[in-house]
Amino acid sequence: MADSESKPSRAQASKFAVLGMLTLKPMSGYEMRAVIQQSIGNFWSESFGQIYPTLKALEKEGAIRQLPGGTRSKRERNVYDITQRGRDELHRWLASPPYAPPKRNELLLKVFFGPAADLTKIREHVQTAHDHEAANLARYKQIEKELRSQCANEPGLPFWLMTLHFGVAQAQAVVRWSEETLKTLDSMTQPKSARAAAKRK
Amino acid sequence: MADSESKPSRAQASKFAVLGMLTLKPMSGYEMRAVIQQSIGNFWSESFGQIYPTLKALEKEGAIRQLPGGTRSKRERNVYDITQRGRDELHRWLASPPYAPPKRNELLLKVFFGPAADLTKIREHVQTAHDHEAANLARYKQIEKELRSQCANEPGLPFWLMTLHFGVAQAQAVVRWSEETLKTLDSMTQPKSARAAAKRK
């Protein structure tokens, strides 16, 4: 029964991200972009160039359908909702093991090539990463407060908190690593004479 | 003087990864693949389809040059070495802020859509991530021992340890998060009656 899917591809994650978003509520492509950024923006992203064609394709295969033009506002908005068939497809995808693409961390690559680099620049990169994740950490704490108070009854809350806690754990790890690494870099940059001078003080 | 580079592109990270590897020692494309996997494999990867064309391009622009056929072994091997011009280019790239591509974590995406999923499957995904990172952690400890003993005099050692420690920090974060998350998932899966039964025991 219609298995001519040809190429299994890597995972079609974008497709299921879009499909999944419609389990939260019916949405237009434009709105979805904003909702993605606000909800899963810390670990996922989709661009318009991805969202619009995906919505078209999903509608074609009957996984979603366009809601009759509510015309609540006069602007043209194509609002989609997930169908039962879409829910089934999503359910299957959620059960399949998550695809883990090969990791790539440009910061670490630059650190690794340290001997060929200007150490003060490497230090800057690490410091920037530190500040960035420290800011994230503060943001996450704030988000957790808001989530707990404003989404107390949402069935998704426990899961949203799990993803948030992942972000917290990861940010903490980077912050700690950066601090340790900055110390090491400083001790390498300072010539022995400076260290001796510091001792004399 | 020849600035018709047209498109700046995102970063050309592969190009500089390849270039950087040649600061370790002269290598062939085939060997480089193996060295990449062994040294920076935890946070970087390059495929042959990327390495060979990149080597050709780098040679064309004078950043690397082919070593005269050592003919030490009879097999055809194209061994490349970095040139001064290549070192300069690499130095500039290392000084530029690392490009951070939008994060994508499929595991978290599946967790986020938990209410639309089979919870036992989500639990499996988290458990798999846990086991995977726990194994990594053990591996990293082993690698650190080997590095410290076998590369004690390498000028790159402190930097290699930094990248390794990043891996450790990250793996620890995932392990801790998974453990917490598994507990939460279990408490959600067990119906109240089961929890009550457990209490009676």
Next chain:
DNA sequence: AAATGCATGTAACGCGTTACATGATTTT
């Protein structure tokens, strides 16, 4: 003699971002 491993390369494909094009509506 066959199988495995070394070694290089190309072509196709997937998928994602960026940039561009278009136009309506609301705000300043």
Next chain:
DNA sequence: AAAATCATGTAACGCGTTACATGCATTT
């Protein structure tokens, strides 16, 4: 009236993996 925002969509491009093709050398 101009600027900003809402809203949809397409085309081009970059870049990375996978698969394929080829052939020699070594091991079994």
